[in-house]
């Protein structure tokens with residue numbers, strides 16, 4: 001029963017999309033305003049990279065809770081830092097399909113700025129910085145020195161996350 005409903009809904013969506021694509025006036029209008037229609041690869045790519053970032057955020061939360069509120073253990077926080085380092089190595093792969101925030105109406109709340117692709121090497125350098133900062137974060141946590149952990153946590157947020165978001169992530173999208 002549920003399955004049938006989903007199929008019907010998907011069929012309706014396909015028809016709606018087909019209708020949009022088939023209507024010449026919609027396409028030329030969107031081209032005139034510089035907008036492109038997002039294709040299936042872009043839709044998938046945006047979901048994938050946003051999921052990767054959500055996972056980074058969830059692991060960051062584990063570290064922050066340990067550092068700020070002494071929740072959990074240093075070993076758990078260090079494992080979360082390692083996990084972020086691992087996700088960081090996938091940044092080139094999950095961002096390789098270009099889908100910018102100019103196209104966000106078609107791909108949901110997409111906040112990837114065009115600079116990601118116009119300055120691809122700069123972007124990759126920020127991904128590498130995240131990898132390096134995660135490794136330093138894990139080793140500070142494993143080292144157990146409270147002051148070193150606090151200092152590295154600040155650097156981690158600033159260099160690891162903020163350094164990239166400031167340049168390559170666009171403003172919050174409503175809706």
Ligand code: HEC
Pocket residue numbers: 046049050051053054056057060084091109110111112113123124126127130156157160161162164165168169
């Ligand atoms: C190499 C660049 C880069 C680095 C480093 C980076 N981010 Fe991101 N992040 C982005 C971009 C770009 C987006 C927007 C993606 C989109 O909307 O398509 C984003 C989105 C996010 C989101 C929102 C995900 C969603 O759609 O719900 C969270 C949460 C996040 N980042 C957390 C972090 C944290 C925490 C760190 C550091 C530990 C970090 N990011 C490091 C580039 C980066």
